[in-house]
Amino acid sequence: MCSRTNPRHSPRTGRPRSTEADAAILEATREALVELGWSKLTMGDVAGRAGVAKTTLYRRWANKNELVVDAVAVLFDELELPDLGSLQADIEHVVLQFAALLERPETKTALMAVVAESTRDEPLRERIRASIVDRQKRLVLAGRKRAQQRGELPADRDPVAVDAIDDLIFDVVAGAVVHRALVSAEPVDEPWVARLSALLVGGLGAVAAHG
Amino acid sequence: MCSRTNPRHSPRTGRPRSTEADAAILEATREALVELGWSKLTMGDVAGRAGVAKTTLYRRWANKNELVVDAVAVLFDELELPDLGSLQADIEHVVLQFAALLERPETKTALMAVVAESTRDEPLRERIRASIVDRQKRLVLAGRKRAQQRGELPADRDPVAVDAIDDLIFDVVAGAVVHRALVSAEPVDEPWVARLSALLVGGLGAVAAHG
Amino acid sequence: MCSRTNPRHSPRTGRPRSTEADAAILEATREALVELGWSKLTMGDVAGRAGVAKTTLYRRWANKNELVVDAVAVLFDELELPDLGSLQADIEHVVLQFAALLERPETKTALMAVVAESTRDEPLRERIRASIVDRQKRLVLAGRKRAQQRGELPADRDPVAVDAIDDLIFDVVAGAVVHRALVSAEPVDEPWVARLSALLVGGLGAVAAHG
Amino acid sequence: MCSRTNPRHSPRTGRPRSTEADAAILEATREALVELGWSKLTMGDVAGRAGVAKTTLYRRWANKNELVVDAVAVLFDELELPDLGSLQADIEHVVLQFAALLERPETKTALMAVVAESTRDEPLRERIRASIVDRQKRLVLAGRKRAQQRGELPADRDPVAVDAIDDLIFDVVAGAVVHRALVSAEPVDEPWVARLSALLVGGLGAVAAHG
């Protein structure tokens, strides 16, 4: 999950890798992201902060991007979807959580950078998808299920179509928040979130009606 | 428009800058983006491709990021909004255009990278906003006006609220397409675009109704 | 004789060191010297060739230089001084033997390197002197004794002066051969050796006459 | 003579190399040799002492060995052969000069090291020969000529044989001094030098008589 697997080698032999080093490196990486941002973060600096040799980093991660993905990924697991009684309230709550996450300097600087790198680095894209993106689709799924139980959305007819709608909602919500926060550089505040969720709830009703 | 203005010097004195160099550099930058991607593009390489000295680049642009923004910005002016008879058709058309633009390797690799850099570089953010982002808001504005003329959307009541909705739509559309294309790395094809525009049109109706 | 003695431990307790490892390491060291030369020889590589862990090397030798000295020292014990009937013939024979030894790639690359290191490493200098240099002075001593028995050289008068001459001859012969072979990089062939021994025999006569 | 020649490039274009940097680097190299010795001298340290970037070193010298040869070579040009009235006195004087040179820490540590490296590096051997070795043969030549003028040695008969004797003397003198100073690590003092030159003068007489 978090480090380069030891190539062609029995796990029973030799000195085992230090798990303290693992943790210290990831923590140091987040710290460096906060202070320096992605483009000024260096492997040597991270090693220094972690109290670890540079070789120890390279033994675990092939390069800066993979390290940063792992350091940041864990933050995304904080997102939760408590039942607030209505689809619109649920959406607003998770969008605000996501916006708060994107406001943190370590994610703000890192997320776009690694996605940019991933356009030319297939393994990195896979790592991002596995560590970050796919893990959050659970939120969309859970939100839809709950809305269906409440009767806010009709029950599934065609499971393929449902999947497609889930993916659409995921890209729309995540994309809109990222774009608002990082490209437009405007605040993701309650009024905006209210408008966004109104748009979504309204749109979902229309799409579900004749979908 | 596209290059660093000559600091503290009268524009009338000495040898004028070569306009051929300007064009050659931007073209060379796009070429290098296609072949190498953003992170492996180097100023020396661009200078070499353009048949120009590195000095000449730095006389015009302060650094690599600003050069890349200018090289890519012009591509976004290709987007157009022909009248296709309905709001949904207009949206689908412009989204497909935008998706095609993001498929081009020079924009795919560059756009996210410079946005990532801009999270720590205020002048760069301003340049991106001025050169790329704000320029495309015209499309949202034009689309809405046309829909209002057709009667698909109600006429403006509160101009402030209208602006807010325009901005929301812009972030949702641009964000969703970028996220689908670069993060989810799934095709922005006609079925997906149809679903997106259905969602938007439905949602806009709902929002406008009680907005 | 050849390896670091076990510090602060009774030699009777615990598992004894493998003598096969000793031999394999020295042999591997010579092999690596032949293939890689002194400066590209690495401890890890030697350990690998010997089928032994790096720890096992460092348990026996403090560092690369001491290992190399021991690996090479044994080769110098091959030198012999058979009685060929005259001082000049004896000298020529031993010089040719020495030259052949210096032609071997493992000695050629190692000898000068460890001597160079020894200019800044007193323990190493001692080890070289004990393992290599002093051991070969026996040849000079034996040659002189034999020449005196034959009447080619006068009998000893002052033992201190005799020692001084022995040392001089040693430095002249060894130095000249090394310089010819490694610095001038010219062949130590029979004509050259004949000239050298003629010079020495003539010179010794003169020095002994009024010494 | 002292730096890597600029490959495939007109000398008329671009910023010229700094000659101050050249001098500062060589001086810094000698200083570092004195303080650290050859094996602990690093390119980065030399660059720092010279107030120069590491790249500036690598632009001029391919590696540490070539740099050290150039830094040390100039010291050997100090050797001179004043006329002291007799062959023996001339020899003693130049040998003492040479010994003093070898006592200097920068030559002591560097000379053997680069010769050791040169056994596996043909270009380095050539550089040493051209910069250091061949330049000093002039001393042997001059000494012999002067001795012939004085009548201490017979005039040339066979020029080839004369060359061979010159080379022999060079290897014997240089080799003996180096061996005494660095291998035997004993002082090259006046008594020893007197014995050496007596040996040589006596031997030369004998060799020249029937050579």
Added chain:
DNA sequence: GGCTAAGCGAGACGGTACGTCGAGTCTTGGT
């Protein structure tokens, strides 16, 4: 015949230097 003290293979560890590369600046001579 179990105990104990070392040896052993494996490989991770903290360091240090390597030689290269790119960014952005400066210095030539020439337009």
Added chain:
DNA sequence: ACCAAGACTCGACGTACCGTCTCGCTTAGCC
């Protein structure tokens, strides 16, 4: 003032070795 060329400083890169340090396991001699 511009320009091409290329040297300059700075700093990070990713690699390679050094010599040390755990691991789990083996191999003797002694009780």
